[in-house]
Amino acid sequence: MVYTCNYNSPIGNMLMAADEIGLTGLWFEGQKYFANTLPDEHIPQETEILAETKKWLDVYFSGEEPKFTPPLHPEGSTFRQAVWQILLQIPYGQTITYGEIACKLTEMKNSSRMSAQAVGGAVGHNEISIIIPCHRVVGTNGSLTGYAGGIDKKISLLELEHVDMSSLFIPKKGTAL
Known part of the structure; x- marks a missing residue:
């Protein structure tokens, strides 16, 4: 139930x-x-x-990094589960790109390449916002893209974690990336 x-x-x-x-x-x-x-x-x-x-x-x-994680039971394909496990390893207050996640997956699966777009699909379908920190994933050029909760919430979460926002690109409404 x-x-x-x-x-x-x-x-x-x-x-x-x-x-x-x-x-x-x-x-x-x-x-x-x-x-x-x-x-x-x-x-x-x-x-x-x-x-x-x-x-x-x-x-x-409250602005602090929690020192515990509640039990998680996300449901998804083997590929999505692998992506979500990588997301769980992103340190509080840091970001990673979709491409970097794709590289980690190629190393884990011993394959020649992995699509950053496929990674983006898995990140976007993360059902456990914040705790599985998909808000810490950014585009290759540092662009704040693709957060299901909305870019405004992504910005708020990154600011809460004191991420250095000066190196990130915040698109204006209606701007194509």
């Missing part, structure tokens, strides 16, 4: 979902792919995993 509850973050309301194993979803209300893996049948009830997730988010939004 999947359980849900809400979290009111400083940058927007969030929906959390968990099963008996771990957190299955953490979405900003209205984001792209909002709750798209949430089963129709779920129970609005705070569980131990959801309470631990709230504590993690409280620490994170």
